[in-house]
Amino acid sequence: MAILKNIFTSRPSHDENFFVVIKNILGFAPKDIAIYHEAFTHRSMNNTNIDGSAQSYERLEFLGDAMLSAVIASHLFNEVPTGDEGYLTKMRSKVVSREHLNELGRDLGLINLLKTSVPTDQFGGNIHGNIFEALIGAIYLDKGYKYCEKFIYKRVIKPYVDIERLEGKVISYKSLFIEWCQKHKKHFKFSVYEDTGNDSLKHFGVKLLLDDELVGKARATSKKKAEERAAKRAYYKLQIVIDKDFH
Known part of the structure; x- marks a missing residue:
């Protein structure tokens, strides 16, 4: 000691x-x-x-x-x-x-x-x-x-x-959404729009279109983050049909 x-x-x-x-x-x-x-x-x-x-x-x-x-x-x-x-x-x-x-x-x-x-x-x-x-x-x-x-x-x-929990975990909603679109030959587009927010940090706005229909919209401090958030919202909107292919 x-x-x-x-x-x-x-x-x-x-x-x-x-x-x-x-x-x-x-x-x-x-x-x-x-x-x-x-x-x-x-x-x-x-x-x-x-x-x-x-x-x-x-x-x-x-x-x-x-x-x-x-x-x-x-x-x-x-x-x-x-x-x-x-x-x-x-x-x-x-x-x-x-x-x-x-x-x-x-x-x-x-x-x-x-x-x-x-x-x-x-x-x-x-x-x-x-x-x-x-x-x-x-x-x-x-x-x-x-x-x-x-x-x-x-x-x-x-x-x-x-x-079991990991099998259902999504790493990237954007990757999942793109994979699903490619599998079903669907047309998608991430479109940056003008963000007129009053935040001190610059934000990017992104709309996600699926066959010309808006399925997700988000804003974030980077284009990459905004696209991921838009894809996540699109996933939850289409979750039932997407999950049939991946779960």
Whole structure:
């Protein structure tokens, strides 16, 4: 106990607090806390390693993305022995969708640990998922594959991976709508219209036409988001006929 006490008292108080927070998130004690500091460092800090290389979460994000994909793929491979490559790929995509990763990062409050010179309210929603992936990359470097797998099972697979629920989950309403139109040789068009709203941020308005009939209309801060929202509204308007093909 005296040895443990010395270890903690030798660590600066802010570092000790970070250590405790990370330990609570992981469910086990980190070994090299420096790796986790890097996982929560934004490029705007202009930090560099000993060799002069830029230090931020982005390389760890790349590694974490690969590890998450591998663990999820292994789980689905074992859980669904009858699933072919296409089925397993689609199911994995639903688990590691950007929307889902952002939700996971947001639920853990990871943005609160980010070291950045940019106000966090200026970041887009993807920052939450990016840090979550960086954290997974840090776990792999610090503790190895088994601990990385343990964390993913605890935070992702156990609470969220339900095969039946995933089968009915829609990743992109726009992709689903386009696929359905192509299957039935229907003509569709996403048409941008003038948005005269008084919002401080510029918005895009989109109308979705199906065989020249308006089936969805939406507005958002990007054309892509507006199209997705319009397609979602069109899906719910035509859900009965669309679901016959996909469920």
